[in-house]
Amino acid sequence: MTSVCMHETAIAGNIIDIVTETGRRHPDVEIKRVRVVIGEMIAVVPELLLHAYDSLITDTPLQYSSLDLTIIPVTANCSQCDASFGIDEFEFTCPFCQSSSIQLTSGHEFYVKEVEVEPCPS
Numbered sequence: 265m266t267s268v269c270m271h272e273t274a275i276a277g278n279i280i281d282i283v284t285e286t287g288r289r290h291p292d293v294e295i296k297r298v299r300v301v302i303g304e305m306i307a308v309v310p311e312l313l314l315h316a317y318d319s320l321i322t323d324t325p326l327q328y329s330s331l332d333l334t335i336i337p338v339t340a341n342c343s344q345c346d347a348s349f350g351i352d353e354f355e356f357t358c359p360f361c362q363s364s365s366i367q368l369t370s371g372h373e374f375y376v377k378e379v380e381v382e383p384c385p386s
């Protein structure tokens with residue numbers, strides 16, 4: 265039994281890599297808040313991701329920052345009847361015509377949307 269989930273740890277590591285790269289180009293600022301957009305298809309548990317992030321930022325340029333998550337729901341478009349709808353419970357069929365020929369239109373997002381910084385209190 266382990267208290268750290270590999271999936272969330274990998275994603276937190278990924279976010280930290282992206283932001284560290286940004287921080288390197290601006291050494292005179294302190295990173296305060298990192299806003300990340302994640303689609304539901306990535307299947308992240310927000311509490312676990314925040315926990316992984318907090319434990320990984322120790323002794324990095326991000327150590328005083330907090331993570332702000334926006335979860336994007338999964339939506340799809342039906343190729344048969346052209347309806348747009350949200351996906352609940354990972355039920356991948358059209359609720360209008362029961363077709364399974366659908367295209368996901370959101371839910372796979374994963375990117376750093378914004379990084380809030382403050383001048384270093386030197």
Ligand SMILES: [Zn+2]
Nearest residue numbers: 342345358361
């Ligand atoms: Zn349909």
